[in-house]
Amino acid sequence: MEQYKIVIDLLGSDKGPETVLLGASLALKEFPNLFITLVGPKALVNEKKDELGLDMSRIKVINAEETITNYENPYTGIMNKPNASLVQAMKEVGKEEENYAGMITAGNSGAILMGSFRFLSDENKTRPCMAAVLPNGKGAYSCVVDTGATIDCSAGQLHSFARLGSDLMKKMYKIESPRVALLSNGAEATKGNHLVKETYPLLKEDETINFIGNIEGNQTLTGDADVIVCDGFAGNQVLKNVEGVARQLITDIVKLSKKRERPEFMEVAQYLMKSYDISALGGGLVLGARKLIIKARGNSDERAIVNISRMMLNHASGEAVLTQEQRNDALR
């Protein structure tokens, strides 16, 4: 079995380094071909290694005690904190001789973007973006770019993100010509805010992508597009809305089950909870860098770290990040 090495940043998570370390320990147990370089407080790893049963033969630790917080300016964080766990992790994953599959971090999104541009740029100095892959109503997946890395975007940036998203869907899901759509407030070409109207002709004229026009906010889960392009503000809304609305409907079902005294309705709630658990889907994929970086949500639990490790392994081995079987599982 081929072995894969990944880097995990222990710091930056809302739940503290203990939770990320627990996730790493579970990933090592679940994937025997996984090697992990942990970047974070060495003392914590030493303190917890017996309790967690860490297999130290598959672990390397790089000590880091400094972090770039969510309240910090990403640029100054990256430039002025060479010892921050995120900076050290990015330098480590970039070492060609180490041949890492990628890295996982729950740190400051802006700093991840800034750092991946500074330390992991490709030859074209592409501006990285953040993508999410969501299961859609056609039983396949749609990719949303950008999901929050660049909150205020230019039309040129959206154009670049459209290409990155298209490339991802080609590679990951073997889609020959991914359908790329712009998220707007109406299907017509005349609809959109200034940014969307400026981006539309750029995408239309680009022959390297299959641009199908605008789609609306009620089509993000329908599978009408393989790649949904929007600025980071709108992309953040898409993800948070899916989570919020799904949670509200599930809560309604739980209440209904109690009110009508129909315990069997809880099966429906549990099924939906499994299907729409965004945290279990993993995190945001940073596109446009030399190495795959997956950002875990700030409030990720240990299970999310395991799932993201699985995504890393699937991606490295050329398999889909989420297989069709995993999607079908839920319907069984």
Next chain:
Amino acid sequence: MEQYKIVIDLLGSDKGPETVLLGASLALKEFPNLFITLVGPKALVNEKKDELGLDMSRIKVINAEETITNYENPYTGIMNKPNASLVQAMKEVGKEEENYAGMITAGNSGAILMGSFRFLSDENKTRPCMAAVLPNGKGAYSCVVDTGATIDCSAGQLHSFARLGSDLMKKMYKIESPRVALLSNGAEATKGNHLVKETYPLLKEDETINFIGNIEGNQTLTGDADVIVCDGFAGNQVLKNVEGVARQLITDIVKLSKKRERPEFMEVAQYLMKSYDISALGGGLVLGARKLIIKARGNSDERAIVNISRMMLNHASGEAVLTQEQRNDALR
């Protein structure tokens, strides 16, 4: 029983004037205290009056055969088409001596905004915005402004919309000090796109509103705020997302019911369909004009016209647009 007069624009709906006319006929049957001024093709009304059993003693017809389409520039539409049904309807509803409760139209959103500013401005020349009132998880209602009238907004406009939304919630739901929040990509004051960051201090410094800070996209249905302020692009996404995600989950439940051969799960699907039927909730409320204007969605069916007529009557009589009883009904 007090009598109320409203204006209904027959043109501008995707489903044609026949559907709007059918809706008007059903509203007349359901609300015996309702009088309607129809603005649209007089020939159609004459042709259908027997078939629909129209009570012509409670109907006035203003002939209009021209419409401002969704593809048209709202400004030139309003300025150059004095005979368009929307323009005639707005002039009619503004007649003080007629004492209308308000008007209903499924026309071009931009033109409705432009027209209400031109023909129905208040003494301060307030720029109108569009609001939606959504049921929330606390069993109450939250208002979203703007929901699509102004796609690209300035901070000053968002500030004005925040006040209009707050006034609506005070008046309609007797909330003493409605909690006003800005929709952003994070709860912290440092989060947001340029517009949100510029709007934040304006809302914070305004002592006439109860500003509680930023909320995220997963809180639009939680009831954490009474008024959710955003530009028309984001507001359109909020409404469309609620609709799209709810529809996807309901579809999943229907599939699950079939796969597992559990017909009782269809009860859950039907319950959610009733709760999250955005079209049944009515339409968008235009705030900031002298008269209440409710925009029906372009694809509204006759039932939506009836529901919006009910909203009009409730609003005119000083009752809530949707009563708590109506919300509770669904939980019985």
